[in-house]
Amino acid sequence: MAFNKIKEYTKFSRDQRTGIFVLFGIVIVLQLVWFFADFSKIEKITPEAQKWLALQSEVEDAKRTVQTDMPKMYPFNPNFITDYKGYKLGMSVQEIDRLLAFREKNKYVNSAKEFQEVTKVSDSLLNLIAPFFKFPDWVNHKKDFVEHKYVQNLAYAKKEKIVLIDINQATKEDLIMVNGVGETLSVRILTQKEKLGGFVSMEQLKEVWGLSPEVIQNLNVYFGVLKLPNLNKINVNNASLKELSQFFYFKYDLARQIVKFRSMNGDFKNIEDLIKINGFPVEKANFIALYLSF
Structure with missing residues (x-):
C-alpha cells in the first residue's frame, strides 16, 4: 500500500518530464558559464592612461637597455681620465674640466679623497668609481x-x-x-x-x-748634473713652426705664438723676450733657456 503511494509520486506527465529536462539543461549551462566565462570588470582606458602606459613601457625598455649596454669597468688611473671617459663614468663637464686644469699644472691626484677634492664629484659617484682607481705602486x-x-x-x-x-x-x-x-x-x-x-x-x-x-x-x-750635455740647441729666431712645436717644452699653440711674435716684433734677444709671450712656462724658463740659442 505504502509502495503504491510512493510510486504515484514518481509518475510524471509528458509536460512535467519536458520541464525537468529543460531545468537540468539550464543548470548545466549556468555551471559552464560560471567556470569558463570572464566576469572581470572591463575598464575603459582613456587616451591619457594609454600615453602613461606607453611611457612606462618605454622607461622599462630603456632600463633594460642601460643594464645590457653598461660596459664592464676595469681598473684605471684617474689622472688620465679623458673627456669621453669622464662622460661615460657619469662626471659632469665642470668636474672633468677641474681635473684637466689640475693636470695641466703637472700635478697628480694620489687618492680617492684627493680626486674628490679636485673634481668636486658627489659622494655617490665617488663610491661607485673609486673601487676601480689604480694608482702607481709607490703611492x-x-x-x-x-x-x-x-x-x-x-x-x-x-x-x-x-x-x-x-x-x-x-x-x-x-x-x-x-x-x-x-x-x-x-x-x-x-x-x-x-x-x-x-x-x-x-x-x-x-x-x-x-x-x-x-x-x-x-x-x-x-x-x-755634473756638466751640461752637448745639446742640439734650437735657434728660436730661425726655427720653423714644425721645429719649435717638436721641442719638448713648446706645444703647438705656444710655437705658433712664438712665430707670430717673432714676425711682428723681430728677433728674440734672450729668454726674457720669450717670457713675454702668453702661455710661456715661466717657472721652467731657467732651464728651457739652455736648450735655445738666440
Whole structure:
C-alpha cells in the first residue's frame, strides 16, 4: 500500500518530464558559464592612461637597455681620465674640466679623497668609481719607501762617502740601484732624457710620471748634473713652426705664438723676450733657456 503511494509520486506527465529536462539543461549551462566565462570588470582606458602606459613601457625598455649596454669597468688611473671617459663614468663637464686644469699644472691626484677634492664629484659617484682607481705602486706603499730610504741612507753614510754620478751618464742598472726606482721608472727616466737631449737640471725629474718626491730625493743623493750635455740647441729666431712645436717644452699653440711674435716684433734677444709671450712656462724658463740659442 505504502509502495503504491510512493510510486504515484514518481509518475510524471509528458509536460512535467519536458520541464525537468529543460531545468537540468539550464543548470548545466549556468555551471559552464560560471567556470569558463570572464566576469572581470572591463575598464575603459582613456587616451591619457594609454600615453602613461606607453611611457612606462618605454622607461622599462630603456632600463633594460642601460643594464645590457653598461660596459664592464676595469681598473684605471684617474689622472688620465679623458673627456669621453669622464662622460661615460657619469662626471659632469665642470668636474672633468677641474681635473684637466689640475693636470695641466703637472700635478697628480694620489687618492680617492684627493680626486674628490679636485673634481668636486658627489659622494655617490665617488663610491661607485673609486673601487676601480689604480694608482702607481709607490703611492700605495709610500710609507715603505720613506722608511727604507732613511735606513739605506744611514747605512751608506756609515760605510762610505757617496760619489755622485752624472744623471746623463747613468745606465738603467745604475738607476735601479736607487730605492724606489724599479724597471719601469728607470726606463721612463732614460726615455725623458732622450726626448730632451739630456737633463740640464735635476728639477726636470719632477716631469717624469710616477716619480714621487721621496724617490726624487733619493735620486739626488746619488746623481746630479755634473756638466751640461752637448745639446742640439734650437735657434728660436730661425726655427720653423714644425721645429719649435717638436721641442719638448713648446706645444703647438705656444710655437705658433712664438712665430707670430717673432714676425711682428723681430728677433728674440734672450729668454726674457720669450717670457713675454702668453702661455710661456715661466717657472721652467731657467732651464728651457739652455736648450735655445738666440
